[in-house]
Amino acid sequence: MSIAEIFHKARAEDRALLIGCMPAGFPTVEDSIASMIAMHEAGCDVIEVELPYSDPVMDGPVIQKASDIALGRGVRTRDTLRIIEAVARTGAPVVLMTYWNPVEKYGVNAFARDLAAAGATGMITPDLIPDEAGEWIAAADEHRIDRTFLVSPSSTDERIAMTVAQCRGFVYATALMGVTGARTAVSSQAPALVERVRHANPDMPVGVGLGVGTGTQAAEVAGFADGVIVGSALIRCVLDAPDRATGLSRLRNLSSELAEGVRNPAR
Amino acid sequence: MSAPTMPDLSGHFGRYGGRFVPEALVRALDELDAAYRTAKTDPEFQAQFKDLLLNYAGTPSLLYRAERLSQAVGAEILLKREDLNHTGAHKVRNVLGQALLAKRMGKPRVIAETGAGQHGVASATAAALLDLECVVYMGETDTERQALNVARMRMLGATVVPVTNGSRTLKDALNEALRDWVASVDTTHYLLGTAAGPHPFPEIVRDFVGGIGIEARQQCLDQLGRLPDAVAACVGGGSNAIGIFHAFVGDESVQLYGFEAGGEGVATGRHAASITGGSSGVLHGARTYVLQDDDGQTVESHSISAGLDYPGVGPEHAWLHDTGRAEYEPVTDAEAMTAFQLLCRTEGIIPAIESAHALAGAARIAPQLREELGRTPTIVVNLSGRGDKDVHTAGAYFGILDPVETLVPGENS
Numbered sequence: 001m002s003i004a005e006i007f008h009k010a011r012a013e014d015r016a017l018l019i020g021c022m023p024a025g026f027p028t029v030e031d032s033i034a035s036m037i038a039m040h041e042a043g044c045d046v047i048e049v050e051l052p053y054s055d056p057v058m059d060g061p062v063i064q065k066a067s068d069i070a071l072g073r074g075v076r077t078r079d080t081l082r083i084i085e086a087v088a089r090t091g092a093p094v095v096l097m098t099y100w101n102p103v104e105k106y107g108v109n110a111f112a113r114d115l116a117a118a119g120a121t122g123m124i125t126p127d128l129i130p131d132e133a134g135e136w137i138a139a140a141d142e143h144r145i146d147r148t149f150l151v152s153p154s155s156t157d158e159r160i161a162m163t164v165a166q167c168r169g170f171v172y173a174t175a176l177m178g179v180t181g182a183r184t185a186v187s188s189q190a191p192a193l194v195e196r197v198r199h200a201n202p203d204m205p206v207g208v209g210l211g212v213g214t215g216t217q218a219a220e221v222a223g224f225a226d227g228v229i230v231g232s233a234l235i236r237c238v239l240d241a242p243d244r245a246t247g248l249s250r251l252r253n254l255s256s257e258l259a260e261g262v263r264n265p266a267r
Numbered sequence: 268m269s270a271p272t273m274p275d276l277s278g279h280f281g282r283y284g285g286r287f288v289p290e291a292l293v294r295a296l297d298e299l300d301a302a303y304r305t306a307k308t309d310p311e312f313q314a315q316f317k318d319l320l321l322n323y324a325g326t327p328s329l330l331y332r333a334e335r336l337s338q339a340v341g342a343e344i345l346l347k348r349e350d351l352n353h354t355g356a357h358k359v360r361n362v363l364g365q366a367l368l369a370k371r372m373g374k375p376r377v378i379a380e381t382g383a384g385q386h387g388v389a390s391a392t393a394a395a396l397l398d399l400e401c402v403v404y405m406g407e408t409d410t411e412r413q414a415l416n417v418a419r420m421r422m423l424g425a426t427v428v429p430v431t432n433g434s435r436t437l438k439d440a441l442n443e444a445l446r447d448w449v450a451s452v453d454t455t456h457y458l459l460g461t462a463a464g465p466h467p468f469p470e471i472v473r474d475f476v477g478g479i480g481i482e483a484r485q486q487c488l489d490q491l492g493r494l495p496d497a498v499a500a501c502v503g504g505g506s507n508a509i510g511i512f513h514a515f516v517g518d519e520s521v522q523l524y525g526f527e528a529g530g531e532g533v534a535t536g537r538h539a540a541s542i543t544g545g546s547s548g549v550l551h552g553a554r555t556y557v558l559q560d561d562d563g564q565t566v567e568s569h570s571i572s573a574g575l576d577y578p579g580v581g582p583e584h585a586w587l588h589d590t591g592r593a594e595y596e597p598v599t600d601a602e603a604m605t606a607f608q609l610l611c612r613t614e615g616i617i618p619a620i621e622s623a624h625a626l627a628g629a630a631r632i633a634p635q636l637r638e639e640l641g642r643t644p645t646i647v648v649n650l651s652g653r654g655d656k657d658v659h660t661a662g663a664y665f666g667i668l669d670p671v672e673t674l675v676p677g678e679n680s
Contacts, residue, residue, distance in 0.1 A: 105563030152291035178450035
């Protein structure tokens with residue numbers, strides 16, 4: 001199923017999708033595969049694999065730390081592709097989130113080809129705006145990878161329209177002006193941003209990320225968005241756990257709590 | 268002189284430059300671009316900037332004919348004395364320009380990244396002068412190595428934030444400044460320290476420091492009655508180099524040389540030579556030459572000079588390199604320190620170790636140019652900063668910090 005189809009199915013069920021993020025190779029390649037499979041089993045509809053990068057300017061301290069751990073253990077781009085393959089094989093829809101330089105270094109077309117071969121359906125590019133994405137747009141079209149660009153509360157209406165027009169699958173709305181990381185309250189800027197995206201294209205599903213970490217917050221975001229994207233809170237389950245089994249168990253519990261939230265949109 | 272046509276409207280120098288940033292920053296970059304376009308043609312802004320440069324920063328800087336150094340290297344060497352500017356380096360030109368721009372945009376707060384602390388001190392200086400709040404991000408490793416500069420920034424009223432992520436050096440300070448900016452763009456101007464980063468920074472910084480080359484070119488015409496044969500500068504991020512190169516780009520007879528930090532030698536992998544030892548990639552908002560591994564992960568740079576210790580370079584240098592208009596060569600730590608000592612001993616000038624790379628490079632190209640031209644070549648060297656900040660590093664390098672050793676005449680040097 002394509003990402004667009006998954007979103008439309010959730011819309012028909014009057015609920016939002018839950019997208020759970022985990023860095024590839026954190027804390028090891030095998031552990032990250034186990035985490036992602038556990039997240040999917042416990043209710044994450046889509047698994048967002050983040051490719052660890054040395055200079056993640058959109059990410060807060062939790063994802064930075066997890067990425068550093070993965071890179072410190074020597075995780076490579078080809079490991080990320082292998083992880084995607086292992087997770088996608090279980091039937092979980094997988095999208096990749098990656099900063100641009102690793103893709104450019106790999107070769108843009110070759111990356112799109114290998115990403116598609118690994119079974120990913122889409123790719124989110126936090127530091128690639130459509131203005132610079134000519135090569136990526138062509139490669140993603142050729143290899144049928146859905147491309148997700150970001151919109152922000154600071155985006156003008158013109159830029160939102162332009163960006164949404166270049167997205168396939170869904171658009172990623174950053175709920176606030178800031179980096180990734182759980183916050184105590186859902187951003188008040190998020191509903192207005194989603195509204196502006198809908199104005200540009202009512203059919204384009206909108207995933208909201210940045211700052212969501214609890215079931216209650218997930219329900220709140222599900223009340224106005226098509227997808228709820230959670231990263232840091234899930235990663236912290238593993239990062240803070242005393243051992244592997246505890247980490248997996250916390251990850252399952254939080255995933256279920258969030259899954260419950262997206263099924264009970266607060267309106 | 269042909270008109271400079273780079274970058275294009277979206278900030279590209281050929282395939283380099285551009286904007287590889289989170290969407291959240293695009294509006295701030297657009298606003299900065301628009302504010303800069305109007306400031307550029309606003310006589311009032313230009314008069315303010317000129318006044319500060321003249322009466323506060325102490326420019327135009329001298330173009331000094333270094334007789335004894337010239338004899339030592341076999342070329343006529345003219346030193347562009349940016350080391351004599353207020354705060355001791357060319358960087359004051361950029362921070363004054365950008366701080367004025369921040370004022371003009373109504374932003375009460377500036378943030379900056381710094382490696383050794385020079386740009387941080389310069390930013391804190393401009394912020395104090397123009398009554399702006401100033402926060403400087405500095406890698407924790409660097410705050411320890413450069414405690415004196417941390418104290419300077421605090422004296423000037425700035426807040427210094429030690430960065431504990433990643434390699435805890437300049438590149439991580441830059442990441443952290445970008446993260447701050449994503450969350451604070453409404454009130455904050457990012458006072459970027461070099462001619463790198465996303466459009467319009469490479470162009471703005473180039474223009475603010477461009478006076479170096481404009482002055483040097485005119486000073487050559489006044490003092491020599493002709494243009495020099497070559498212009499030499501050190502290249503880290505590349506602001507002093509682009510500042511002196513730019514006015515000469517249209518002068519075909521003038522060869523442009525950028526000297527990168529070769530560290531322990533490019534072959535050892537321990538260097539900061541992004542152009543001569545790196546490859547094309549995207550880092551900190553622009554496509555340029557980057558030190559990276561096979562996966563596109565940034566590789567840590569190494570140089571005895573903290574100001575050149577950065578794994579990227581401004582995009583205009585990448586373009587000047589690819590088009591062949593400027594030549595870039597690495598200079599090792601050892602070569603730079605030899606030139607550092609030579610300038611101290613022949614001219615009574617202690618240069619920044621950054622600038623010593625340019626001196627070493629000039630000494631290297633002198634015999635080649637002499638052969639090529641069939642006469643003594645004239646080389647303008649950008650002495651981008653003074654060496655006070657490097658006394659400890661250089662003292663340790665030459666082994667002259669130990670008081671016991673200095674008691675025995677003739678054992679050192």
